[in-house]
Amino acid sequence: MKPLYKRKFSQGIAFSLFRGASYINVLVLAVFIGFIAINGISAISWEFLTQMPRESMTEGGILPCIIGTIYISLGAILVAFPLGVGTAIYLNEFAGEGRWTRILRMGIINLAGVPSVVYGLFGLGFFVILLGMGVSLLAGALTLGAFILPLIIGSAEESLRSIPQSYREASLALGATKWQTIYKMVLPAAFPGMLTGFILGVSRAAGETAPIMFTAAVYSTGKLPSSIFDEIMVMPYHIYVLATAGTSIDKTRPLQYGTALVLICLVLGLNLAAIIIRNRLQKKL
Amino acid sequence: MGLQSWQREKLVHGFFLLVGASGVIILLLIFLFLVREGLPIFEVVSVVDFIFGTQWYPTYDPADYGIFSLIVGSLCVVGMSSLIAVPVGVCTAIYLAEIAHPRTRSILKPVIELIEGLPTVVIGFFGMVVMAPFLQNLLDLNTGLNIFNASIMLAFMAVPTIASISEDAIYSVPGHVKEGSMALGATHWETISRVILPASLAGISTAVVLGIARAIGETMVVLMVAGGAAMMPESVFDPVRPMPASIAAEMGEAPFRSNHYHALFAIGLVLFVFTFVFNLIASWLSERHRQVGEANL
Numbered sequence: 001m002k003p004l005y006k007r008k009f010s011q012g013i014a015f016s017l018f019r020g021a022s023y024i025n026v027l028v029l030a031v032f033i034g035f036i037a038i039n040g041i042s043a044i045s046w047e048f049l050t051q052m053p054r055e056s057m058t059e060g061g062i063l064p065c066i067i068g069t070i071y072i073s074l075g076a077i078l079v080a081f082p083l084g085v086g087t088a089i090y091l092n093e094f095a096g097e098g099r100w101t102r103i104l105r106m107g108i109i110n111l112a113g114v115p116s117v118v119y120g121l122f123g124l125g126f127f128v129i130l131l132g133m134g135v136s137l138l139a140g141a142l143t144l145g146a147f148i149l150p151l152i153i154g155s156a157e158e159s160l161r162s163i164p165q166s167y168r169e170a171s172l173a174l175g176a177t178k179w180q181t182i183y184k185m186v187l188p189a190a191f192p193g194m195l196t197g198f199i200l201g202v203s204r205a206a207g208e209t210a211p212i213m214f215t216a217a218v219y220s221t222g223k224l225p226s227s228i229f230d231e232i233m234v235m236p237y238h239i240y241v242l243a244t245a246g247t248s249i250d251k252t253r254p255l256q257y258g259t260a261l262v263l264i265c266l267v268l269g270l271n272l273a274a275i276i277i278r279n280r281l282q283k284k285l
Numbered sequence: 286m287g288l289q290s291w292q293r294e295k296l297v298h299g300f301f302l303l304v305g306a307s308g309v310i311i312l313l314l315i316f317l318f319l320v321r322e323g324l325p326i327f328e329v330v331s332v333v334d335f336i337f338g339t340q341w342y343p344t345y346d347p348a349d350y351g352i353f354s355l356i357v358g359s360l361c362v363v364g365m366s367s368l369i370a371v372p373v374g375v376c377t378a379i380y381l382a383e384i385a386h387p388r389t390r391s392i393l394k395p396v397i398e399l400i401e402g403l404p405t406v407v408i409g410f411f412g413m414v415v416m417a418p419f420l421q422n423l424l425d426l427n428t429g430l431n432i433f434n435a436s437i438m439l440a441f442m443a444v445p446t447i448a449s450i451s452e453d454a455i456y457s458v459p460g461h462v463k464e465g466s467m468a469l470g471a472t473h474w475e476t477i478s479r480v481i482l483p484a485s486l487a488g489i490s491t492a493v494v495l496g497i498a499r500a501i502g503e504t505m506v507v508l509m510v511a512g513g514a515a516m517m518p519e520s521v522f523d524p525v526r527p528m529p530a531s532i533a534a535e536m537g538e539a540p541f542r543s544n545h546y547h548a549l550f551a552i553g554l555v556l557f558v559f560t561f562v563f564n565l566i567a568s569w570l571s572e573r574h575r576q577v578g579e580a581n582l
Contacts, residue, residue: 004472011474015384021376022385025448026396028441035415036407083307090305094298106568107309113495113564114315114557115502116405117529121553124536125318146311153308177290179297200402207404210504210529214536236406236505243410244509253414260407271402275395 033268036260043258057220057242058251062259064224068137068232069266071225072216073205075141076148081198083145084152091153092160093182112150116210119147123215138228140216147211148201155200159193160186192281196274203270207263209236219245235263319557323550325542326350335551341515341526343535343545350548352555354517358432358525359559361518362507363500365436366443370500371493373440374447378489381448382455383477401445409509412438417510426522430512433521438506447496454488455481491570498563502556504529528556
């Protein structure tokens with residue numbers, strides 16, 4: 001056997017390698033946010049956040065994109081949250097360990113793995129064309145809702161699982177029916193945990209581009225959306241279009257950075273809120 | 286007249302059964318629509334020519350619908366990003382689960398979750414405006430938008446997936462297994478490398494497979510950073526056009542129900558099958574993982 005100091009030496013090397021690898025993550029995130037923030041901060045002003053674009057997008061603000069992003073992510077969560085929580089309740093409270101349950105779980109795992117652009121194709125074929133919704137806020141919200149469904153199911157199930165079985169047994173022993181137990185005991189206790197899923201779902205929907213490229217988002221609408229059948233402008237698509245297409249890519253560079261910074265602040269702010277809520281909950285339990 | 290309580294319970298059960306099936310129904314619908322809108326292309330080209338044809342000229346007359354260069358583009362980008370993301374992700378997981386001080390851990394974990402939450406379009410934007418000019422100047426290339434750049438950006442996205450799932454796997458190795466090894470006089474590193482890692486290998490493989498599956502389907506990054514040339518690459522600094530990028534870039538221009546439109550849905554179907562297979566492999570691996578425990582140690 002090798003002497004102990006040699007073994008300790010190789011441990012030191014291995015551990016510093018692991019430490020280095022983890023710190024790379026922090027470094028990369030810092031560089032990433034730093035670059036966007038330094039270049040984007042000068043573009044951000046009150047006008048940038050509250051005005052319509054002017055001069056074929058080279059001046060003015062991104063108000064319609066901000067409004068569109070808020071509408072479509074709230075629309076998506078409105079679709080996905082009830083379905084996701086319902087699915088989680090079924091899987092955790094009603095379903096046994098049969099073959100049917102295995103198929104359901106398998107389906108949800110695979111749904112989570114479907115590429116985002118394939119959701120876009122599905123939304124185009126189903127909502128936009130077959131159901132005749134056209135390229136609209138509604139079609140985009142439904143497509144995005146399907147996209148974030150697995151995430152909502154996952155987090156809702158996790159919070160249901162964290163409710164002790166004794167809660168349910170106590171309620172049932174008092175003569176409550178299964179539905180009364182779920183409605184009055186389990187759901188109120190699980191709600192704070194589901195809230196993190198809600199926030200993460202909104203954040204994921206706000207930042208995603210591919211599912212709404214063919215179903216809701218357009219380059220320019222010229223006005224704010226006024227009905228669910230309107231085409232909309234959203235921040236992620238705005239960044240993509242300004243950065244890749246058009247004749248004045250360099251001229252709109254500050255606006256691209258500015259939009260990216262607003263989007264990052266929104267998405268990371270929501271994620272941070274979800275992480276903080278979850279950590280509070282874990283301390284309580 | 287009210288419902289009897291048992292009737293209401295049955296109704297509630299039925300309702301949740303229906304809602305619970307929504308995930309599977311959506312998955313089936315996705316598959317159905319890909320098939321319905323994708324299959325008509327095979328009246329124009331054969332399956333073999335579609336998958337192994339290297340010419341992708343969907344807007345020419347006569348048009349060519351061979352997606353082999355797109356598949357190769359996807360595989361190059363994903364393969365190379367795995368070379369970066371797998372070591373970094375697994376090392377991060379080991380550090381988090383075994384070595385890090387609880388306070389370090391309480392900072393590192395949120396950082397990784399925040400990276401996972403970054404909008405992909407912003408990562409693509411960063412690759413375009415920061416990384417591409419940097420690489421171009423540094424290595425004196427024709428274009429900074431290439432396999433290499435796209436792989437780095439994709440790796441950045443895949444690391445959190447690999448790290449968080451691997452960490453769970455490492456964490457779930459029973460504590461007494463580790464204590465047994467330490468009690469026999471092994472150092473902490475020897476314990477990790479000879480006991481803990483072999484015991485969590487299935488879980489780590491699941492993480493790697495899921496990370497790769499996510500990278501294959503990722504759209505915005507490869508759309509903005511991979512360069513977009515539908516050609517067979519000859520070096521890692523060549524531009525490529527991975528499958529998701531092709532769909533996203535061309536669907537806007539393809540006329541409704543044209544051959545081009547059907548071909549793009551067929552690419553979606555190929556992509557769907559790729560990720561489906563990867564997910565099946567991951568599920569199979571994690572099934573095996575479940576059996577690791579006291580019983581067979």
